[in-house]
Amino acid sequence: MSLLNEYMQMEQQLKELQSNLDKLQNDKRLQSELEFKEKLESLMKDYDKSAADVIALLDPAPMASSPKAASAGSTGTRRKRKLKIYKNPNTGEVVETRGGNQKTLKAWKDEFGSETVESWLVRVEE
Numbered sequence: 001m002s003l004l005n006e007y008m009q010m011e012q013q014l015k016e017l018q019s020n021l022d023k024l025q026n027d028k029r030l031q032s033e034l035e036f037k038e039k040l041e042s043l044m045k046d047y048d049k050s051a052a053d054v055i056a057l058l059d060p061a062p063m064a065s066s067p068k069a070a071s072a073g074s075t076g077t078r079r080k081r082k083l084k085i086y087k088n089p090n091t092g093e094v095v096e097t098r099g100g101n102q103k104t105l106k107a108w109k110d111e112f113g114s115e116t117v118e119s120w121l122v123r124v125e126e
Helices: 003-025 028-046 051-058 060-075 103-112 114-119
Strands: 083-087 094-097 121-125
Touching: 028 051, 051 060, 094 103, 103 114
Parallel strands: none
Antiparallel strands: 083 094, 083 121
């Protein structure tokens, strides 16, 4: 691409950007947000507070929970599912499972229905 073509393209892009900027400057929502930002910065200056102080004041929960999330994510392990023990009252057969994808349990649910099989839950262990 010639230097002249590159210049003309950039000039066109500059005109488009200038047009978009003019539209934004006349937008009432932008003016309102800029006014809010100025007032907030003025308040922060009056009370000698930083943006981090304001964030911590308005939303303290994420700061408190972020170390937990970071430590849980770094180990890469999941919490172990609870062991559920089902007993079929018709046959006396017992099924122990940590998930719902167990072969016998699925067969029972197909035959007797999910609600009925869930009523056969004997106990749940950690």
